[in-house]
Amino acid sequence: MPKLKVALYWAASCGGCEIATLAIGERILQLAEAADIVFWPVAIDAKYKDVEEMEDGSIDACLFNGAVRNSENEHMARLLRQKSKILIAYGSCAYEGCIPGLANFFNARAILECAFLETASTDNGGKTLPQPKFNVPEGELDLPVLYDTVKTLAQVVDVDYSVPGCPPEESATWMALEALISGKLPPRGAVIAPPATAVCNDCPRIKNEKKVRAFHRTYEIVPDPDKCLLEQGLLCCGVGTRGGCGALCPRAGMPCTGCYGPVEGVRDQGSHLLSAWASIIDSNDPDEIKNILDGIVDPAGSAYRYSLPASMINRARVKP
Ligand code: SF4
Numbered sequence: 680m681p682k683l684k685v686a687l688y689w690a691a692s693c694g695g696c697e698i699a700t701l702a703i704g705e706r707i708l709q710l711a712e713a714a715d716i717v718f719w720p721v722a723i724d725a726k727y728k729d730v731e732e733m734e735d736g737s738i739d740a741c742l743f744n745g746a747v748r749n750s751e752n753e754h755m756a757r758l759l760r761q762k763s764k765i766l767i768a769y770g771s772c773a774y775e776g777c778i779p780g781l782a783n784f785f786n787a788r789a790i791l792e793c794a795f796l797e798t799a800s801t802d803n804g805g806k807t808l809p810q811p812k813f814n815v816p817e818g819e820l821d822l823p824v825l826y827d828t829v830k831t832l833a834q835v836v837d838v839d840y841s842v843p844g845c846p847p848e849e850s851a852t853w854m855a856l857e858a859l860i861s862g863k864l865p866p867r868g869a870v871i872a873p874p875a876t877a878v879c880n881d882c883p884r885i886k887n888e889k890k891v892r893a894f895h896r897t898y899e900i901v902p903d904p905d906k907c908l909l910e911q912g913l914l915c916c917g918v919g920t921r922g923g924c925g926a927l928c929p930r931a932g933m934p935c936t937g938c939y940g941p942v943e944g945v946r947d948q949g950s951h952l953l954s955a956w957a958s959i960i961d962s963n964d965p966d967e968i969k970n971i972l973d974g975i976v977d978p979a980g981s982a983y984r985y986s987l988p989a990s991m992i993n994r995a996r997v998k999p
C-alpha cells in the first residue's frame with residue numbers, strides 16, 4: 680500500500696501545536712511507517728514553491744495549526760486546501776482563533792501602534808510602523824498584510840475535521856492520526872477528540888450546589904485542594920468546555936481556561952460560560968450582584984479566551 684502524504688503547517692500560532700504532535704511518543708514510528716511528511720516548514724526544508732508545484736489533491740492530509748491573521752496565512756490556507764484531500768484544523772488557533780483571536784478586540788492599526796509606538800521599552804523616534812511594501816536599492820521588499828480581523832481556518836476555506844486543544848493532548852492527536860492511517864475517519868466536519876462531555880465530568884473535585892458570593896483571581900486565594908474551584912469563586916471554564924483532556928488543569932489546582940472549545944451542540948462557548956457563571960451568583964440584590972460581577976476583571980477575555988473569532992460576536996466594533 681502506498682504511503683500517505685502528510686503536511687503540517689504553522690500559521691498564526693505560538694508553535695505549541697507543532698511540538699504537541701511529538702507527544703505521541705514512540706507511535707511516531709507507526710506514523711513514519713504509514714506516511715511520508717512532504718511539507719513541514721518547522722522541521723524539514725521545503726519551500727512554498729515546492730507546495731505550489733504539487734498536483735492538486737496530492738497531499739492526503741494536512742494538519743494546519745494557527746489562525747489566519749495576515750495575507751500570508753490566508754495564501755497558505757488556500758494553497759494547502761487546494762493541494763490536500765483532507766484539511767484538519769489542528770489546535771485551538773485554527774479551530775476557534777484562540778489567543779491570537781483576542782486581537783479581535785482591537786484593529787490592526789491599534790495593535791501596530793501599541794507594539795511599535797506605545798510600549799514602555801519602545802524607542803522608535805521616527806515613529807516607523809511596518810509597511811507591507813518597501814523599496815530598497817536591491818528591489819521591493821514586502822511583508823504580509825496584517826488583517827483587522829483574525830479568522831479561524833474554517834472561515835477562510837473548507838475544513839474537513841477539527842482537533843481541539845491549546846495545544847491538543849496526545850490522545851486527540853493520535854485519534855486523528857490513527858483515523859488517517861486506518862482510513863476509519865469520522866463523518867466529515869467532526870471534531871476529533873475523546874468523548875464530548877464537559878471537563879467537569881472528568882474532574883475529580885468534589886461538587887456541591889454552586890453558589891458564589893465573590894469571584895477571585897487565582898493569586899488571591901489558596902483554594903481547597905479537593906473542592907470544585909468554581910464553587911470557591913475561581914472562574915473555572917470546565918462547566919462549558921469540551922472534555923477530553925482529562926481535566927488536567929483543575930486536577931493541578933488551576934481553573935480550566937476553556938482550551939478544548941465548546942461542548943458538543945453549543946454554538947458559542949463564551950456566552951455559554953457567561954450564562955453559567957451568572958447563574959451561580961448567590962444574591963438577588965442588584966447592587967450586590969454588581970459587586971460580585973466586578974470580581975470578574977476581564978469577562979470578555981475570560982469567556983472568549985480561545986473562541987472569539989469563532990463566536991457569534993466574532994469581534995469588537997472599533998472605529999476604522
Ligand atoms: S473545578 Fe472546574 S472542572 Fe472541576 S468540577 Fe469545578 S467547574 Fe468543573
Ligand code: SF4
Pocket residue numbers: 845878920921924925926927928929934935936937938939940
Ligand atoms: S482543563 Fe481546560 S484549559 Fe486545561 S487542558 Fe483541559 S480544556 Fe484545556
